[in-house]
Amino acid sequence: ETGVTQSPTHLIKTRGQQVTLRCSSQSGHNTVSWYQQALGQGPQFIFQYYREEENGRGNFPPRFSGLQFPNYSSELNVNALELDASALYLCASSFQDSPGEQYFGPGTRLTVT
Amino acid sequence: DAKTTQPTSMDCAEGRAANLPCNHSTISGNEYVYWYRQIHSQGPQYIIHGLKNNETNEMASLIITEDRKSSTLILPHATLRDTAVYYCIVRVDGGKLIFGQGTELSVKP
Numbered sequence: 001e002t003g004v005t006q007s008p009t010h011l012i013k014t015r016g017q018q019v020t021l022r023c024s025s026q027s028g029h030n031t032v033s034w035y036q037q038a039l040g041q042g043p044q045f046i047f048q049y050y051r052e053e054e055n056g057r058g059n060f061p062p063r064f065s066g067l068q069f070p071n072y073s074s075e076l077n078v079n080a081l082e083l084d085a086s087a088l089y090l091c092a093s094s095f096q097d098s099p100g101e102q103y104f105g106p107g108t109r110l111t112v113t
Numbered sequence: 114d115a116k117t118t119q120p121t122s123m124d125c126a127e128g129r130a131a132n133l134p135c136n137h138s139t140i141s142g143n144e145y146v147y148w149y150r151q152i153h154s155q156g157p158q159y160i161i162h163g164l165k166n167n168e169t170n171e172m173a174s175l176i177i178t179e180d181r182k183s184s185t186l187i188l189p190h191a192t193l194r195d196t197a198v199y200y201c202i203v204r205v206d207g208g209k210l211i212f213g214q215g216t217e218l219s220v221k222p
Contacts, residue, residue, distance in 0.1 A: 004156070004211050031208065033208065033210075035208075035210075035212075041214075042200060042212030042213055042214060042215060043157065043210075043212045045209045045210060045211065048207065048208055048209065055161065055207065056207040056208070056209055058209065090156050090157070092156070092157075092210075094208060099207065099208025100145055100147050100162060100202075100208060100210065101147075101162065102158055102159060102208070102210060103157030103159060103169070104157045104159075106155060106156050107155075107156050
């Protein structure tokens, strides 16, 4: 059984640029959630995807968008990066009927300069 | 609004039981209690969850009070590898996990 994987591991971008982060779900999981974790804080929910549709969103602006593909993998896109987007971005997969039992990837560390 | 209250930090001697408390006095009747942990620089790891009854798995035990206003996560024989931040989470609808600050558990030799 393959766990959740994320790429890239680390990324450095300049303010105003755009970034795409990728996530592969754990085998069989049909739901993907994305979280942002600032240094010293708990993860904050960005949004969730199920059946390729956004299925819930946290308090993040539209600059944060996502996609889910038929194989349940997912992307997180952030446009017009601001300095406060520097954080660890976590992807988690789950079954839709067990949404609280989520399995997280190792995260992508994004630094915006 | 995390809806849970946990101590900021705790210490535990290696080999002893670690008992991590969580207060969730405003929990609704259909809300589950979930526990996750996050070892430094890794993604959070699911541990256990429960609704009313006590639960046990290979990692830990979860004790929920009868009024469901608090719970305790028990690691029966803590090891150095259990050093992590432990999060108690009351699930909000749709699988949106709301993480608080958690408890930083330090297991000491």
